[in-house]
Amino acid sequence: MGEAVTSCDVLVIGAGPGGGNAALQSARLGLKTLLIEDHPEIGTPVHCGECISEIACQNLDLNLPDEVISKRVQGIRVIFPDRTEKCLTEEGYVLEKHLFERWIADEAVAAGARMHLGHKLQSMERMENGNFEGWRCNGKGDEFPIEAKVVIDASGVAAVCSKLVKTSEGKPLNEKGKVVAGMQYELTDVPTDGYLDFYIWPSYAEKGYLWMIPKCDGRANVGLVTEDRPRAKKALDEFIEDTHFKDSEQVLPPWKEKGSPAFGGTIPISGPFENTHHDGLLLVGDAAGFTSPLFEGGSHLALKSAVYAAETAAKAISEGNTSSEMMSEYTRKWKEEFPPYDKILRGKNALFNLTDEEMSVMATCFPDEMSDMGISGKTMVGLRLLLRRPGLYSKKIVPAMLAFGYSRAKYYGW
Ligand SMILES: Cc1cc2nc3c(=O)[nH]c(=O)nc-3n(C[C@H](O)[C@H](O)[C@H](O)COP(=O)(O)OP(=O)(O)OC[C@H]3O[C@@H](n4cnc5c(N)ncnc54)[C@H](O)[C@@H]3O)c2cc1C
Numbered sequence: 001m002g003e004a005v006t007s008c009d010v011l012v013i014g015a016g017p018g019g020g021n022a023a024l025q026s027a028r029l030g031l032k033t034l035l036i037e038d039h040p041e042i043g044t045p046v047h048c049g050e051c052i053s054e055i056a057c058q059n060l061d062l063n064l065p066d067e068v069i070s071k072r073v074q075g076i077r078v079i080f081p082d083r084t085e086k087c088l089t090e091e092g093y094v095l096e097k098h099l100f101e102r103w104i105a106d107e108a109v110a111a112g113a114r115m116h117l118g119h120k121l122q123s124m125e126r127m128e129n130g131n132f133e134g135w136r137c138n139g140k141g142d143e144f145p146i147e148a149k150v151v152i153d154a155s156g157v158a159a160v161c162s163k164l165v166k167t168s169e170g171k172p173l174n175e176k177g178k179v180v181a182g183m184q185y186e187l188t189d190v191p192t193d194g195y196l197d198f199y200i201w202p203s204y205a206e207k208g209y210l211w212m213i214p215k216c217d218g219r220a221n222v223g224l225v226t227e228d229r230p231r232a233k234k235a236l237d238e239f240i241e242d243t244h245f246k247d248s249e250q251v252l253p254p255w256k257e258k259g260s261p262a263f264g265g266t267i268p269i270s271g272p273f274e275n276t277h278h279d280g281l282l283l284v285g286d287a288a289g290f291t292s293p294l295f296e297g298g299s300h301l302a303l304k305s306a307v308y309a310a311e312t313a314a315k316a317i318s319e320g321n322t323s324s325e326m327m328s329e330y331t332r333k334w335k336e337e338f339p340p341y342d343k344i345l346r347g348k349n350a351l352f353n354l355t356d357e358e359m360s361v362m363a364t365c366f367p368d369e370m371s372d373m374g375i376s377g378k379t380m381v382g383l384r385l386l387l388r389r390p391g392l393y394s395k396k397i398v399p400a401m402l403a404f405g406y407s408r409a410k411y412y413g414w
Pocket residue numbers: 013014015016017018019036037038039043047048049050051052119120121122154155156157158160181182183184223263264265266267284285286287291296297298299300302414
């Protein structure tokens with residue numbers, strides 16, 4: 001007897017925001033869609049600060065149900081080393097992220113996708129008959145082997161297809177990128193006025209930042225991202241001990257029954273991968289290296305790249321040609337839409353090259369509200385800086401300032 005094979009048009013790997021939306025959009029476009037997820041349930045462990053902007057929801061046509069929203073928020077407040085505070089006001093939400101991911105996956109199933117939990121992709125083999133015809137995938141889970149015309153890799157930072165698929169020179173499709181560590185606690189009785197507080201305090205979070213992301217009932221995620229991975233937990237504990245957060249209680253988040261109260265993960269920081277498409281393959285979200293450089297948000301980018309991936313897959317499948325050339329439409333689309341990573345990264349690097357004192361001088365030159373400075377506002381900041389510390393221009397202060405502008409929701413910052 002031959003091996004039972006599961007066939008589909010599109011196989012989506014991973015049911016995070018990128019994978020859930022890729023499956024939803026593919027199913028809506030009439031494709032026979034399979035969504036697999038390694039974990040036995042969707043969304044846990046949570047590895048996210050859980051915020052998403054209103055602009056993202058509008059851009060993605062997301063009509064969030066009440067149960068996935070923990071709190072509506074006013075925007076971001078950036079707190080510099082000398083405690084100068086500046087706002088980037090733009091509305092958004094703090095989610096119960098695991099419920100959000102389950103909701104998207106359920107929407108995908110309602111639209112016709114099939115979902116299989118506890119299924120882990122472990123190998124991929126090309127199917128060819130003169131031309132490329134698809135992928136034969138294998139791994140852990142009853143549905144394997146699975147044959148798909150197009151695979152959408154939404155496996156997050158694991159970026160599984162970048163390792164499994166080889167180029168014609170026999171190299172992995174993409175080299176492993178750099179990551180930073182992110183970690184947080186859920187605290188209770190945290191005071192808030194509805195802003196996300198982002199602390200740029202390098203003495204605790206080297207080349208990163210710390211956050212207080214308020215949730216309902218006085219709960220809040222308090223955490224950090226840092227390039228100093230070994231020190232991440234110690235630095236977060238010190239930050240909490242040294243600030244007003246020490247009065248708040250650490251609790252297990254609602255989705256966690258036992259173990260350490262700390263939770264988190266890693267975030268890609270090398271920028272978009274060199275190859276985000278290949279024969280019958282599209283990489284979305286963290287699996288493609290899509291995160292916003294300064295504050296490392298990735299959900300908006302994952303959800304949007306999933307839309308482009310589904311559109312590209314549908315077109316290629318309808319034309320009976322899923323070659324790399326057809327898939328390149330996807331790369332063209334995201335490159336046209338997403339902000340210039342390298343430019344923002346230069347700004348971030350310039351920011352972290354400033355001393356704490358220089359950063360605070362820069363901050364005092366910003367208006368209290370940074371969300372819409374316009375040309376005249378930016379000129380004013382430039383003039384103030386020129387008067388107070390002209391030497392800062394040699395430290396590329398202008399790109400550093402612009403990095404904040406590029407962290408706004410309309411540039412996929414959150
Ligand atoms: C501490 C922290 C805080 C963050 N805060 C925010 C924030 O507030 N806002 C924001 O926008 N972004 C934030 N991010 C980033 C955000 O979480 C990610 O960018 C986003 O989740 C990416 O979505 P994704 O679908 O690409 O990948 P993921 O959400 O990582 O989903 C990938 C899925 O693939 C599954 N998978 C992996 N390998 C396989 C396999 N071989 N087979 C099957 N399934 C597999 C995984 O189990 C996982 O469920 C944060 C990240 C961290 C670590």
